[in-house]
Amino acid sequence: MAEKNISIIGLPASGKTTYIAALWALMINNSPHCSLSLHSLKEGNQEYLNKISEDWLSFVEVGRTMLAKNVGEVIMNLKNNATGKITTLNIPDFYGELFDAHFQDREWSETYHEQIQNSKELILFVDPYAQNNIARTIMDERQYMEEFSGMEDILTGKTVGKKKKEKATPPPANPNVYKHVDTSNQVKLVEILQYLIYTFEPETPYKIALVVSKWDKVIINHKNATPEELVKSNLPLLYQFLSCNRQALDVKYFGISAQGVDYENAKAVTEFASTVPEDRVEVFDGTTLTKDIATPITWLSE
Numbered sequence: 001m002a003e004k005n006i007s008i009i010g011l012p013a014s015g016k017t018t019y020i021a022a023l024w025a026l027m028i029n030n031s032p033h034c035s036l037s038l039h040s041l042k043e044g045n046q047e048y049l050n051k052i053s054e055d056w057l058s059f060v061e062v063g064r065t066m067l068a069k070n071v072g073e074v075i076m077n078l079k080n081n082a083t084g085k086i087t088t089l090n091i092p093d094f095y096g097e098l099f100d101a102h103f104q105d106r107e108w109s110e111t112y113h114e115q116i117q118n119s120k121e122l123i124l125f126v127d128p129y130a131q132n133n134i135a136r137t138i139m140d141e142r143q144y145m146e147e148f149s150g151m152e153d154i155l156t157g158k159t160v161g162k163k164k165k166e167k168a169t170p171p172p173a174n175p176n177v178y179k180h181v182d183t184s185n186q187v188k189l190v191e192i193l194q195y196l197i198y199t200f201e202p203e204t205p206y207k208i209a210l211v212v213s214k215w216d217k218v219i220i221n222h223k224n225a226t227p228e229e230l231v232k233s234n235l236p237l238l239y240q241f242l243s244c245n246r247q248a249l250d251v252k253y254f255g256i257s258a259q260g261v262d263y264e265n266a267k268a269v270t271e272f273a274s275t276v277p278e279d280r281v282e283v284f285d286g287t288t289l290t291k292d293i294a295t296p297i298t299w300l301s302e
Contacts, residue, residue: 004087004301005118009192010125011185012096015213015258017052019125020074020091021062022258023293025053026278027078033278036078036294039086044074057277059261059269073115078294080301087301090115102195103188104180117200121207121300126189128212128234133185186237193241197248205250209296210242215255215282217262226286227253254296255284 010016026034041049048071055062074091092098092112102108127133196206212218212227222230231253232239242251260280261268272280283295292298 004121005090006087006121006123006297006300007090007092007116007119008123008125009092009099010096010123011099011127011130011188013130014096014125014127015211015256016091016096016125017094018056018062019211019213019256019258019293020049020094021052021056022277022281024049025056026281026293028053029277031278033281033291034294035081035292035298036087037081039077039079042075042077042088043072044076044091045071049074056259059263059273061263062259073111078297080298085301087297089297090119099192100181100188103183103191108195113199116196120202120204121209122196123209123211123296123300124189124193125211125213126185126231126235126238127214128218128230129214130185132182133235184237186235189235189238190241193245193249197245202248205246205248207300208242208249208251209300210251210253211296212253212255214257214259215284216257216260218255227255227284228286230255252296252299253286255282256293256296257282258293 008016008020023034023036024038027036027038030037052062054060071094074094076089076091078087078089079085080087092115098112196202210227210231212230215227218225218230228239242249258281260282261272263269278291278293281291281293283290283292285295285299
């Protein structure tokens with residue numbers, strides 16, 4: 001059987017970096033709860049991986065550092081501790097700008113084309129709390145204009161309810177124009193998946209582990225929800241696309257808490273600091289709850 005080649009995709013700030021920091025930390029420390037171990041780092045900046053894993057272990061927010069500009073593409077060969085099978089994990093972009101640029105520029109590089117052409121298994125990260133998940137509606141815009149600018153003034157250049165001699169408020173010099181960054185995340189994610197389907201026309205479905213990040217925060221407000229139910233209710237366009245393209249996309253939903261705790265909650269951080277690192281991790285597939293951070297990768301490599 002051919003070696004599995006898994007790629008990670010996702011928009012900026014969707015949870016990829018924190019996940020990789022936790023995975024790296026647990027693998028190199030031989031965590032008994034992690035089903036995978038590092039076989040080799042084929043490509044990538046090990047110094048940066050060590051830095052973000054140290055941040056994760058120290059309850060420091062995993063973010064951009066001076067090393068980030070030298071990260072580049074990361075390729076890991078991972079070993080399944082139970083079977084000995086080797087799986088390749090490709091991380092083309094830690095921060096998601098690559099995928100945002102695909103949407104903006106309507107093109108991707110030859111290097112990425114070759115990489116994704118060899119990947120039939122994908123991990124797709126979504127942040128359920130991203131402000132841009134839901135597009136702004138006409139009603140939102142109407143309220144915004146009324147509160148901050150005076151909608152009638154903007155639309156007509158006239159002042160409503162004022163004396164005729166008073167000077168009308170002119171329309172803004174630089175009215176709001178479309179910017180790709182304002183597009184709903186759902187639209188961007190659907191575009192990413194459409195690129196895959198219509199560019200490569202796969203004979204067998206892409207196997208996708210859809211990861212809902214920040215699961216520890218989700219269950220506070222949605223205690224009985226499953227990751228699939230959350231995507232269905234909060235990201236309906238994305239869910240509809242995935243459901244309507246089952247012939248091309250085989251999807252399993254995971255809720256993952258890699259960080260484990262709100263770092264601004266000093267009491268919670270103190271409590272977690274007395275536990276072993278892997279106890280911070282929670283992975284829920286809608287049925288089973290586990291501490292194994294590698295669960296989505298293991299499922300994809302089956």
